[in-house]
Amino acid sequence: MSKQPKQAPARRPSDPQVPAQRASAPQTSTELSRRRLLGTVGAAGAAGLVVGGAGGALGVSAARSAGRDAAHEALTTIGSTEVPFRQARAKHQAGITTPLQASGHLVAFDLAPGADRKAAAALLRRWSRTAEELMAGRTPDADTGVALDAGPSSLSITFGLGHSFFDRTGLQKQRPVQLDPLPEFSADALDPDRSNGDLWIQIGADDALVAFHALRTLQKDAAGSARLRWQMNGFNRTPGATAHPMTARNLMGQVDGTNNPKPSDKDFDERIFVGRDADQAWMRGGSYAVVRRIRMLLDDWEKRSRHDQEKIIGRRKDNGAPLTGGSETTPMRLEASGADGLPVIPANAHARVAAPESNQGAAMLRRPFSFHDGFREDGAPDAGLLFVCWQADPLRAFTQVQRKLDSGDALSPFLRHEASGLFAVPPAAEPGGYVGRPLLEG
Numbered sequence: 001m002s003k004q005p006k007q008a009p010a011r012r013p014s015d016p017q018v019p020a021q022r023a024s025a026p027q028t029s030t031e032l033s034r035r036r037l038l039g040t041v042g043a044a045g046a047a048g049l050v051v052g053g054a055g056g057a058l059g060v061s062a063a064r065s066a067g068r069d070a071a072h073e074a075l076t077t078i079g080s081t082e083v084p085f086r087q088a089r090a091k092h093q094a095g096i097t098t099p100l101q102a103s104g105h106l107v108a109f110d111l112a113p114g115a116d117r118k119a120a121a122a123l124l125r126r127w128s129r130t131a132e133e134l135m136a137g138r139t140p141d142a143d144t145g146v147a148l149d150a151g152p153s154s155l156s157i158t159f160g161l162g163h164s165f166f167d168r169t170g171l172q173k174q175r176p177v178q179l180d181p182l183p184e185f186s187a188d189a190l191d192p193d194r195s196n197g198d199l200w201i202q203i204g205a206d207d208a209l210v211a212f213h214a215l216r217t218l219q220k221d222a223a224g225s226a227r228l229r230w231q232m233n234g235f236n237r238t239p240g241a242t243a244h245p246m247t248a249r250n251l252m253g254q255v256d257g258t259n260n261p262k263p264s265d266k267d268f269d270e271r272i273f274v275g276r277d278a279d280q281a282w283m284r285g286g287s288y289a290v291v292r293r294i295r296m297l298l299d300d301w302e303k304r305s306r307h308d309q310e311k312i313i314g315r316r317k318d319n320g321a322p323l324t325g326g327s328e329t330t331p332m333r334l335e336a337s338g339a340d341g342l343p344v345i346p347a348n349a350h351a352r353v354a355a356p357e358s359n360q361g362a363a364m365l366r367r368p369f370s371f372h373d374g375f376r377e378d379g380a381p382d383a384g385l386l387f388v389c390w391q392a393d394p395l396r397a398f399t400q401v402q403r404k405l406d407s408g409d410a411l412s413p414f415l416r417h418e419a420s421g422l423f424a425v426p427p428a429a430e431p432g433g434y435v436g437r438p439l440l441e442g
């Protein structure tokens with residue numbers, strides 16, 4: 001692998017609640033004044049003014065007066081931001097508590113016929129090495145050049161193992177019960193060809209070329225050992241695109257992710273990561289990912305008034321605040337009723353039905369991407385949410401909450417669950433090791 005010329009990496013905080021914008025926060029006061037200037041030009045552009053030439057000149061002269069060569073400066077630190085493959089104090093893989101990235105690929109592979117445990121180990125070793133190199137901004141020696149000049153761009157690559165992986169490798173005794181298939185839900189319309197799989201990779205980056213490059217490189221690494229089963233592409237808002245750091249919005253226009261567990265919560269690790277006393281020692285410090293392709297019936301949704309939409313979720317559309325008042329971070333007052341005697345947050349509002357208070361404390365870390373795969377025959381967008389959630393125990397988190405949603409969520413009529421996967425995501429590789437080594441060589 002060769003190192004690409006790039007700025008010194010700005011390490012990205014491993015906290016999903018840390019707004020992605022922080023990654024592009026000004027680093028020095030000179031930087032601040034240059035950014036303010038460019039921000040002003042950007043705002044003028046957004047207002048429809050023709051500022052291109054003047055804006056460019058202004059930007060260059062500001063950098064020159066700051067004693068810099070503007071030609072060698074990136075406009076933001078987005079490209080140079082690096083997510084560590086292995087974190088100093090955390091045992092888990094990147095891509096779980098990493099802030100949401102702008103571009104994502106979810107991809108599942110099946111081991112090739114004849115590929116055994118040894119072949120699986122060799123593949124995970126190759127993949128881990130590639131992930132570590134690409135996340136550090138280095139590219140393979142014989143490379144396509146797709147991601148040249150882009151820097152690591154907060155690339156994270158996360159590896160998971162499906163239920164069938166353990167049959168294929170003869171490791172059934174090491175398969176955790178947490179990987180038992182999810183139950184069927186009444187709203188499911190699942191396509192088996194786009195569900196599950198022996199191996200799963202989640203790729204996220206703030207540059208679409210970097211994300212594609214990682215996908216393609218990992219696919220080539222798999223040649224002869226594993227075949228692509230399904231692939232889904234997603235996106236989120238670009239970090240730094242809004243003036244103020246804020247929670248993501250989904251394609252229904254809602255602020256989505258507000259009431260996620262936070263790493264600062266005292267029970268965060270216990271809820272999201274497998275504990276030290278887990279039966280399967282190789283999973284300690286790992287997590288379980290549930291992946292659902294959920295199509296949104298946007299034609300139906302967009303016909304509903306904003307008032308109706310807010311009642312369906314239980315939160316305001318503009319700022320994500322609960323209907324019981326306050327700001328986005330104000331707790332919902334589930335017991336509050338209005339002058340009509342009815343609950344202000346309706347009994348079937350999505351946020352109420354999904355809340356830990358309605359689910360014996362169940363909580364999961366939601367880390368989704370939006371998707372848009374064109375339009376269906378009837379002209380409706382084939383778009384929605386690549387719902388990815390993380391938890392220590394899917395039965396007590398995703399399954400508990402989805403059962404509840406299945407039996408009375410006002411949002412359900414606007415959704416179609418079309419694909420599903422459940423994966424064990426082992427802890428990060430030890431230095432010199434690879435993801436899954438304690439399982440495969442234990």
Ligand SMILES: C=CC1=C(C)c2cc3[nH]c(cc4nc(cc5[nH]c(cc1n2)c(C)c5CCC(=O)O)C(CCC(=O)O)=C4C)c(C)c3C=C
Nearest residue numbers: 254255256257258259260294351354355356385398401402
């Ligand atoms: C089984 C788990 C869940 C699925 C599937 C799901 C789908 C889904 N959700 C939204 C939009 C929102 N969800 C919100 C909150 C929320 N959702 C879940 C779980 C699932 N959602 C939970 C656990 C929570 C938190 C509840 C709480 O504690 O308050 C919200 C409100 C804002 C927020 O807290 O994030 C929105 C909006 C969509 C569009 C969707 C499927 C496409």
Ligand SMILES: [Fe+2]
Nearest residue numbers: 350351354366
């Ligand atoms: Fe939700």
